[in-house]
Amino acid sequence: MTTTWSTSSSATAPGNSSGNAWALSNSNLTSSKTPGGVSANSSTGALSGLKYWEVTMTAIGSDGITGIVKSGDTLNNFLGQSANGYGYSSTGYVYNNNVNISSVTSYVAGDIIGIAYDATNGNLWFSKNGVWKNSATIAEIAAGTTTHAIVTGLSGTFYAALSNGAGSGTAITGTLRPNSTGLTYAVPSGYTPLDTVAVSFTAAVLAYTYTLILAIAGRIFKPTFSSLAYTYTLVNANRNINAKMGTVSYVYTLIAATITKAMHIVSAPLAYVYTLVNANRVIKANAAVYSYVYTLLTLIEADFPAPANKFLIRLSNYVLSQIRVTAPTLGQ
Numbered sequence: 001m002t003t004t005w006s007t008s009s010s011a012t013a014p015g016n017s018s019g020n021a022w023a024l025s026n027s028n029l030t031s032s033k034t035p036g037g038v039s040a041n042s043s044t045g046a047l048s049g050l051k052y053w054e055v056t057m058t059a060i061g062s063d064g065i066t067g068i069v070k071s072g073d074t075l076n077n078f079l080g081q082s083a084n085g086y087g088y089s090s091t092g093y094v095y096n097n098n099v100n101i102s103s104v105t106s107y108v109a110g111d112i113i114g115i116a117y118d119a120t121n122g123n124l125w126f127s128k129n130g131v132w133k134n135s136a137t138i139a140e141i142a143a144g145t146t147t148h149a150i151v152t153g154l155s156g157t158f159y160a161a162l163s164n165g166a167g168s169g170t171a172i173t174g175t176l177r178p179n180s181t182g183l184t185y186a187v188p189s190g191y192t193p194l195d196t197v198a199v200s201f202t203a204a205v206l207a208y209t210y211t212l213i214l215a216i217a218g219r220i221f222k223p224t225f226s227s228l229a230y231t232y233t234l235v236n237a238n239r240n241i242n243a244k245m246g247t248v249s250y251v252y253t254l255i256a257a258t259i260t261k262a263m264h265i266v267s268a269p270l271a272y273v274y275t276l277v278n279a280n281r282v283i284k285a286n287a288a289v290y291s292y293v294y295t296l297l298t299l300i301e302a303d304f305p306a307p308a309n310k311f312l313i314r315l316s317n318y319v320l321s322q323i324r325v326t327a328p329t330l331g332q
Helices: 138-143 203-219 225-237 246-262 268-279 287-303 308-326
Strands: 023-025 030-033 040-042 050-059 064-070 085-089 093-096 099-103 112-118 123-128 158-164 172-177
Touching: 030 158, 040 064, 050 064, 050 158, 064 112, 064 123, 064 172, 085 158, 158 172
Parallel strands: none
Antiparallel strands: 023 030, 030 172, 040 158, 050 112, 050 172, 064 085, 064 158, 085 093, 093 099, 112 123
């Protein structure tokens, strides 16, 4: 199920305010409100576990607000006007129960608001363009440290939400980014997007990975600037392949298997590869994935200067064997 802004007319969450409804577009991921009348729109899916999502505030009028709202709360107020809503306003304040509970930083049209919510413990954090508010850090969010959380100890069922403010005289537009392919900034470790994207590892992805690795292996004997330019050209020419975040995990599996089986090297290099992959899990589709694959391989090559050429060749041979298993007509 894909999480979107709600299309259901309702006076209470979850829903799209029955009093001053929001217009939806972009497969219901973009919600817009014309001037006049204060209201809110919530997401379709309830928050559970450790969740992270982003809202691109395309238009904020005089006061755009995004955050979370509790199930059953009124949607005919601005977000944060009641005791059951928590809204980060473009004016630079977080509101709850019509009170400013945290002074953060203002934002403008085009800014991206990140929201991390620990639904198990009721802890909430906000970020603007990747910078966490209230002096929080991504590391402490991942660790569950709540010293700089916006609010802690919430209970009940909450939804992502968007609203205009009491003084909004111009249009408000916000686009929900619920999954890894639309996210711009890093997800705190242990947190997941509202939606997970299932990735099919097609023959094209395997074939491309093999081609890329083989090209690096063939040129690494003379590691000059031209080889880097060659690899970039190869990546750029193939960036339309539909591979998303999960590709990184798959590449890790191939590399780990190669290290342990073909080179008989364990422990330290394996941890090194895993660290690289784990630190770069949030990668968008297409060109970014392939740039990352290239970077990963060159970093490994640099870490093993002596057996580098054999390592890359063996890795390419392993990928080729996987291609033959997946799609026998390829890699012949």
